[in-house]
Amino acid sequence: MNQLGFPILSTLLVLPVIGALIVLFIPNKQEKLIKSVTFATTLATLLLSLPLYFSFVTGEAGFQFEENIPWIPGLGINYHLGIDGISLFIVLLTTLLSAIAVLSSWTAIKDRVKAYMVLMLLMETAMLGVFVSLDLFLFYAFWEASLIPMAFLIGVWGSDKRIYAAVKFFMYTFVGSALMLVAAIYVYLQGGTSDLPALLDALSLSTNAQIWLFFAFALAFAIKVPLFPLHTWLPAAHVQAPTAGSVILAGVLLKMGTYGYLRFANPLFPQGMAFWGPLLSVLAIIGIIYAALVALVQEDVKSLVAYSSVAHMGYIMLGIFSGGLQGTSGAVMQMVNHGLSTGALFMLVGVLYEQRHTRLMSEYGGIFAKVPVFGAFFLISVLASVGLPGLNGFVGEFVILIGTFKVNAAYAAFATFGIILAAWYLLTAVRRVMFGPFNPANENLKDMNAREIIAALPLVIFFFVLGIFPNLIFDKVNPTTEALVNAIDSAQTTAIVER
């Protein structure tokens, strides 16, 4: 159904492309105009995405704001868009972080500004496309298309080892998704359509086929998440990427992986999920602990945040594969939370890096008095990331852990240990950067300017709002996740009975 009288999702997809085309025709020299048009475009996209939230019918589990027109009738592929409780908030997160990312690269990007801004806009379209596509091949097209702008952002505007990082990122993701394409083709031939809702109704696959197909999809998604031991591209990509690239990468791109499980792999192949779920959960836990331990010894603060990302994404995976309502809803909530808090952390690290051109914690120290506004933002973001009660991170992790505990207490115990480690390494980072003896090298460090505050403020506001009123999210998410969990459950039980 589409409760708004116009194709809002298509408009969201097209708007950044139009902005990119306009930017393309602005002369290279007019950098200010280029930036302004880009920001205006992302802002317009953000504002236009707000009706999604306000017109969203709470309590409705199915897809809303749907659009469905034939795209390639010869192959039966449709241009089918729609969002439900799972994708709603990720779409909003994407439009928010895109605008913030543009704002945060205002002065950081000095070289080839036009190309950079065009890529940022194309990136936004590709990401939004991933989250609103309801056709297997449309989804795959956006999924792959999102690779190119990000590889360029890392490879052209990154730090010293940017080319290595960009190639690694590209190859990991591309090769990882190769099998997914064959699996998608198989599903499409078996089901007679590539339309996701239709497939969910009609598809009936043998357990054996499901195990294989789930594997093919899960591999692509696991690399994106990234799940231990497929995570090695992420620290490289994050450390080398420009600030805005990291914000987008951690904030949105990683969610494409977890979203993929929720939207495609799990509901399409419930038997496959039952078969592989335990392995994925264990890998998630190993990832949580391992990444936390690695984060503990990082000197580079950006690298530390990157590893914390790996750990945090582990919780989301754990929630998804707990299979229950709480775990699944908590995972959706945590996807949003992680996007907000890690996005904020990467942005704040960028603020320091832009002035001092170093991210080593030993280069800082005792700067709280010098940059109090920055200090406050940094501290709050860290606390949100650690999961302090009252802030958003707490709610997500807590609900996930409850959901996990119900299924497997041991998993929950290990995961809780990870939370303690997270508090340890993140607060250590705060101590080393903010407190302790003042490092005179930071004598000229300037506090955040108005632009940087405007960019960071919405994120911090959401930490509090979602921490105190988590039902703003859960009310809209729960009907969808409940339907999802029930559908998967009944499919799994039927299979057991048949056996």
Place this chain on the structure above:
Amino acid sequence: MDIQIPYLNFAALLPLLIVVVTGIIVMIADLFIADKRSLGWVSLIGVLLAAAVGAMQQGMPGFDPAFQNMAVTDGYAHFFNLIFLSAAALSILVALGYLGRVGLQKGEYYALLLFSIAGMMMMAAATDLILIFLGLETMSMALYVMAAFNRNQRASGEAGIKYFLMGSFASAFFLYGAALLYGATGSANLSVIGGVLGGGGNPIALLGLGLLLIGFAFKIAAVPFHWWTPDVYTGSPTSVTAFMSVGAKAAGFAALLRLLMVSFPPPTLAGDWQAAIAVLAVLTMTLGNIAALAQKDVKRMLAYSSIAHAGYILLGVAAGSAAGISAALFYLLAYTFMNIGAFAVIGALERQGAVGSNPSATLRTGIKDYAGLASRNVWLALGMAIFLLSLTGFPPLAGFWGKLYLFRAAVQSNLTWLAVIGVLNSGIAAYYYLNVIVQMYMKPVSDEAPAINLNLVTQVALGVAALFTVIVGLWPSPVIEMTLRSLFG
């Protein structure tokens, strides 16, 4: 005495005749006209005219077979004519820009190109082994000469002689095969052969088929019959490489598909060749891609990559279904534009900054010569990026749908394992294509890199190829519909 003039039905083959006549005109005019570029334009007009007539024919009711049942004008032939004529038009534009710059602007180039196109069109229309062979030789003879066109360069001469020797070898295989098939069935007509073989089980016919397959494998550069390809593609003038890497391959597939599907039709006789084609496909994809990984020269890398692409198309052949044919047709058309585009960029960069036809001037086809291309010429780099990403099979570009369509055909024919090998190969290929993009966009310009002069025709050729690649990528439906209408009969 009564002399009967056989009913040849020239009207059905009008596009082919237009191309031949234009070729003759160009050859004769070459004697009197000093401005050789104008001959290129005449050829282009001839090609476009042939395409227009072909399009008109497609709207008309069916044509009788021509040349006493040796050639037909069906949708299949029309589609291949579209591929050949597009390849010809693009190649002429590329040649107009390239040949003058490297001092090879000669009239007979265009005449040869037209004759080889005529041969290709003959192969696509032929329903008789004899005519397929005639087409094959017409095409090949012209291409041998074109490969050796830059006679001042040893590499080009080597390309010509190597192509000639290997090509003759392949023709011999083809002829043996055709003779055996004729001996086994008493006819050279494809559908008669199919009818006689009926239930199958004729060892002589099978031997004939095997030899024919080897002949075709040479022509489409399938592993292990590809040895000539890298040297020939690298040594030939780039405008020739662009043309033959697309045209000759498409022509080979045109005749191969018709032979297999008409004389050895699935499902009854598919067992005779499906496994062989599948093995050929695996070897071709994998070896082509792995060899391309190791190349330091972009032209040679693309030569290997074009071997790999023949492997992908073989997936569609192995599928042996309507979907497989239609996928192969789609891929060949998409490949025409993206591959000629990529070679056109190589041609545009080649010998930039060199004076005259000095053969010792640096070739500038090495991977390092692409460093920082994006800041030397934005559009050239963007074009190359589009072509390479499309060759990788990246959405939303034409090559993506081509691959998707081919893999779908394979999975549909229960060849899922083949599709899996296909996608893994795309992964290998992504690495070396990406490497060029990395050079263009992420490496600094070297100091001695010369300024790039792009003449207008080259810009037009690149623009057309890039636009096609992008538009078909965004909206593949019309082309897919067209391929579905272009199956036999």
